Amino acid sequence: MTSQNIPKATAKRLPIYYRYLNMLSDAGKKRVSSNELAEAVKVDSATIRRDFSYFGALGKRGYGYDVENLLEFFKKTLNQDKLTNVALIGVGNLGHALLNFNFHKSNNVRINAAFDINEEITGTIQSGVPIYPMEDMKEQLKIQQIEIVILTVPANVAQGVTNDLVEVGVKGILNFTPLRISVPESVLVQNVDLTNELQTLIYFLDLEKQS
Amino acid sequence: MTSQNIPKATAKRLPIYYRYLNMLSDAGKKRVSSNELAEAVKVDSATIRRDFSYFGALGKRGYGYDVENLLEFFKKTLNQDKLTNVALIGVGNLGHALLNFNFHKSNNVRINAAFDINEEITGTIQSGVPIYPMEDMKEQLKIQQIEIVILTVPANVAQGVTNDLVEVGVKGILNFTPLRISVPESVLVQNVDLTNELQTLIYFLDLEKQS
């Protein structure tokens, strides 16, 4: 039954639910209804119930969902019960910010290594993360068995670096470059495109203005 | 006919097309087919043709699309022919990176003002952008008639700040906080959630591993 064949749209919402459940738990709340959740995370309550139902009957009719139960369930489902090690490729402007971003706190993810060509920072430790020169990337990724990376290199080298990443067995790339990189089917790419988001927002706003 | 009733999914892809067309134009390419585009931006060619067709017949059968024509068209459609002024609320870790991000270069967007509570930076100019204290936010946004902001404040103050923004007429918010903020219907929010993206990636990867 489960795990596989969860709709993509549902999967993308899981972290949102997870985060809000954490907040509820911290606040000492014991139960929550789909309606309350809907209000907080801005997702229709029917959609939430449907989303949850893919994983079985997690709630209780007439009662709602037990916060701790649900939290525990999502923790496992989202692999938040074990630490995930990732690497940061490219410590420029945005890369730097991500080093400080403290994924670890909310996320059980640790940036274990970072790579850059800038000799002024290679060999140093930034925000607790060692910065290696790019030449060492393939070797280090193999040694540290890192399968997930955050890619924040300039667009013109993005595809080249990606090829190297694929070669040493990287399976997931969080791609901050504006380029749609090419990878084999077995590798997953999640694109984050800040310029896009802003342009899309501007586009929609202008539509409203005209209507 | 046009403008309105463009599918949301299509609208979100427009900036991707736009960027790639710019690259083609810079490289001196005169024509491009939906298949070439598809390869580059990783969107099915039929989807691309369908997307374009919402705006009329932009191409020529047997030939493809004229790069300059198409570029010109999208420039207008995406409001890239006029400068858009935005403000940055919260100059912390991520905010700083966005100040340096140079939206202007690729995007015809300028960050005109930034706001923060940190007295060490208020009154200074960072990357060419003046940093005002938060107390001046409402006043400055009104004076400068800024309708779009980038929100990078801590989660615990996000809703409060948002209320202020709405009050002075902000119409679009690029929300980097993990909170799903509440706004009136007339205000558009685009959420960018870095932690989410990473978690989603990890989730999908784990699914593949199990299967």
Add this chain to the structure above:
DNA sequence: CGAAGTTTGTGAATTAAGTAACTTTTTTGT
């Protein structure tokens, strides 16, 4: 100029996502 080759634009089919509305179960209050 005509035949062969391209490539768009689009109806029709398919797939995915979202929502309304109802049934069932449980809780709560009297």
Add this chain to the structure above:
DNA sequence: ACAAAAAAGTTACTTAATTCACAAACTTCG
């Protein structure tokens, strides 16, 4: 203990998005 209220889970429906596959239009080449 019972009636009323609450809320999950699900069925059926609606809407949105994608993709196939082909006719029509144009280009290119001999």
